[in-house]
Amino acid sequence: MLIADTILIILLVGIDQWIKYAVVANIALGGEQSFIPGVVSLTHLRNDGAAWSILQGQMWFFAVIAVVALGIMGYFFWQYRNRGEHWPEELGLALMMAGTIGNFIDRLTQGYVVDMFQLDFINFPIFNFADSCLTVGVIFIAIGVFLADRREAH
Numbered sequence: 001m002l003i004a005d006t007i008l009i010i011l012l013v014g015i016d017q018w019i020k021y022a023v024v025a026n027i028a029l030g031g032e033q034s035f036i037p038g039v040v041s042l043t044h045l046r047n048d049g050a051a052w053s054i055l056q057g058q059m060w061f062f063a064v065i066a067v068v069a070l071g072i073m074g075y076f077f078w079q080y081r082n083r084g085e086h087w088p089e090e091l092g093l094a095l096m097m098a099g100t101i102g103n104f105i106d107r108l109t110q111g112y113v114v115d116m117f118q119l120d121f122i123n124f125p126i127f128n129f130a131d132s133c134l135t136v137g138v139i140f141i142a143i144g145v146f147l148a149d150r151r152e153a154h
Contacts, residue, residue, distance in 0.1 A: 002081045005094040012098035016129040017105065020114040032118070041118045045126050048112040059111060066104040073097050085151065088144030095137030102130030 027033055027044040035042050048059070073093050080090040106113040115126045 005077070005081075005090060008094050009098045009101070012095070012129075012133055013102050013105070016098070016102035016133070019116070019129050020106065023116045024114060027116075038120055041120055042116050043118045043126050045115045046110075046112040047115050059107060062107055063104070066100055066107070069100055070097060070104075073100070086144060086148070088140045088147060092137040092140030092142075092144060095133045095140065097137075099130040099133035099135075099137060102133065103128070106130075 023042060023044050027042060029044050029046065032041050032043045073096055077090065077093045077097065080086045080093065103113050113128065113130075115128045115131075117128065117132075118126045
């Protein structure tokens with residue numbers, strides 16, 4: 001599974017970077033383009049903070065957090081490798097690593113993260129593909145913890 005997970009991480013980081021490149025190349029900064037009418041629009045924004053633009057301009061902080069987080073995730077990723085019953089945790093960690101790497105690349109190369117997905121049906125912060133990987137990864141880890149608790153109870 002380690003090779004498959006590594007390929008998945010590389011693929012997801014590539015998708016993230018391609019989407020960001022396409023948005024920057026085709027939508028003016030601050031511009032908006034309907035993607036799925038009434039559901040999702042693409043809006044080209046730069047975010048030099050974290051979620052909801054908190055801690056704006058704290059590049060050094062995000063760099064340290066990303067490196068520490070990748071180290072911790074890498075440790076657990078290595079611990080869960082090739083353990084079939086822990087596949088949700090392994091997949092969740094792979095998704096979280098891809099999301100962390102995707103946004104870290106932006107911060108290192110540009111000093112900000114490119115955000116683009118705007119949910120038109122709800123007032124929610126604009127986010128990117130890497131953010132989605134992080135969120136789905138947390139969900140998979142939560143499922144894995146729930147399943148592990150159920151296994152231990154039996």
